[in-house]
Amino acid sequence: MFKLNLTINTKLSTLVLALTLAGCVSSQQATQDSTLSNTFFAEQNYAQELAQSETNSQWWQSYQSMQLNSLVTQALESNRNLAAAQLRFRAAMQQLGYEEAQYWPQGGLQGEASRESVAGSVQNSASIGAGINWQLDLFGRISALIEAAEANSLQAQEQRHQLAAEVVSGVARSFFExxxxxxxxxxxNQQIAALVASIDVLQARVDEGFASKLDVNRTYAQLNQQKALLPQIETALYQNKATLAVFLGTTPEQVELSFSADLLSKNLIQPVALIQPDKAVSLRPEISIARYQLLQQSALADAADAALYPDISISGFAGLLNPIGIDLSSNDDAWSLTPQLNWSILSWPALKAQAKAQSSLSQAALADYENTIISVIAESQTALVSMKQSKTLHEFADKRLYYAEQAHLQAKAMYEEGQMPFLDLLSARQDALVAEQASVDAKIAFMLAKISTYKAFSGGWSRTLVQ
Known part of the structure; x- marks a missing residue:
């Protein structure tokens, strides 16, 4: 039997360490007092699942549905958001390469020619050669920009993991819905068929004078009540297909699904199996994204501070002057090496304001990081509680259905023996019908709660989906 233990607690030491490190990501963050925040996170206790899996992180395969496995595989290959995330990651890596190249001298081939006349005297000049410019990173501006680019590339990678988790859990959710x-x-449809058969029997009894028209009208009312549910179900089925189509990168008409009557029932006993569930929350991509955003903003703050100091560079040229004609002497060779210092003193107020603005963004990123951790903790705890309550609801719904069906059978036997009027039998049938529908709703809710729990603890398995 599936068990969920809410009394076994695991301290979130990983989150505490992450928050402590976040307080040291830059010189601006190093002086921030994070004692209260660390205390808050250290006091959070986490329930973990009893069932653990050390071999298979692809949890949806435990439901033994070839159809679901195929849908997940197709979604991971064809989802447009995942494809866009891959391109953004590639662009982030290329941008990182650009920033790293700024460490080295920049330049290239140069060539120019001019012809001018002054007081009737015509002068020609030309030059051709190679020019370079090497900016010395004495104050760490280039290093800070590289760190920001690295954080951006890691952020793009984590976004791929986050999207993969959303795609897999979304496909599973829509499939089971x-x-x-x-x-x-x-x-x-079974109830409609049974009500139609009852109406035929009742109408014959009315015609023979053994039943009243009231019985027929009440049955017709119940029949149309069931028929009114059909458009709602059909709409929900199409919505499920449409949602799947988005995940699969196709159209609803191209999504082919087959119905398995016992798929929900046989999978409700499957426990939620996770690899190291105590660490799965701290590894959530959302937390990593927020952390890398903090690192990026802190690095940009360092770069803005470095912009307050002089730019020191070395430029040079090597080539030929006036390479015109066929006689080139050694005097035509030329080279130059020019140290340069550029300090925008008059722009100091603007640069200082920019540095303060970037510092504020860095502080905001820290607040976002802390809030992300709080949100993830709340989501994970809510998922556990929801799964426990959904399991309880499912058990009560099954008991309700059992007793309602027993009451219906007893009412049917009493009616056939003439001990009960038909309206009481109809009422018992209605109770059984409502109980059966509530039981199905409880099964769906329990299955979706389990999928939400996998999503809430996606820090481990989501990292195996994309490389």
């Missing part, structure tokens, strides 16, 4: 709605549709 579709299966549940198909089961509800099957039950409704």
């Amino acid at each position: 579709w299966q549940g709605n198909q089961l509800k549709l099957q039950i409704i």
Whole structure:
């Protein structure tokens, strides 16, 4: 039997360490007092699942549905958001390469020619050669920009992991919702068929004078109540397909699904199995994204501070002057080496304001990072509580269905023996019908709660989906 233990607690030491390190990511953050924040996170206790898996991080395969496995594989290959995230990651890596290249001398071939006349005297001049400019990173501006680019590339990588987790959990959710709605549709159609048969029997009894028209009208009302549910179910089924189509990168008409009547029931006993569930939350991509955003903003703050100091560079030229004609002497060779210092003193107020603005952005990124951790903790705890309550709801719904069906059978037997009027039998049937529909809803809710738990603890398995 599936068990969920909310009494076994694991301290979030990983999150505390992450927050402590975040307070030291730059000189601006080093002086921030994070004692209260660290105390808050250290006091958070986490429930963990009893069932652990050390071999298979692809949890959806435990449901033994070839159809679901195929849908997940197709989504990971064809999802447009994942493709865009891959391109953004590639662009971030290319931008990192550009920033790293700024460490080295820049320049290239140069060539120019001019012809001018002064007081009737015509002069020609030309030069050709190679020019370079090497900016010395004495105050760390280039290093800070490289660190910002590195953080941006790591952020893009984590966004791929986050999207992969959303795609997989979204596909599983839509798939099981579709299966549940198909089961509800099957039950409704069975009830409609049973009510139509009852109406035929009742009408014959009315014609013979053994039943009243009231019984027929009440049955017709119940019949149309069930028929009114059909458009809602059909709409929900199409919405499930449309959602799957977005994940699969196709159209709803191209999504082919097959119904398995026992798929929900046989998978409700499957426990939520996670690799190192105690660490799965601290490795959530959302936390890593927020951390790298903090690192990026802190590095940009360092670069803005470095911009307050002089730019020191060395420029040079080597080539030929006036390479015109066929007689080139050694005097035509030329080279130059020019140290340069450029200090925008008059721009100091503007640069200082820019540095302060970037410092504020860095502080905001720290607040976002802390808030992300809080949100992830809340989401994970909510998922655990929701799964526990959904399991309890499912158990009660099954008991309700059992007793409602027993009452319906007893009412049917009493009616056939003439001990109960038909309206009481109809009421018992309605109770059984409502209980059956509530049982299906409880099954769907329990399955979706389990999927939400996998999503809340996606820090481990999401990293195996994209390389």
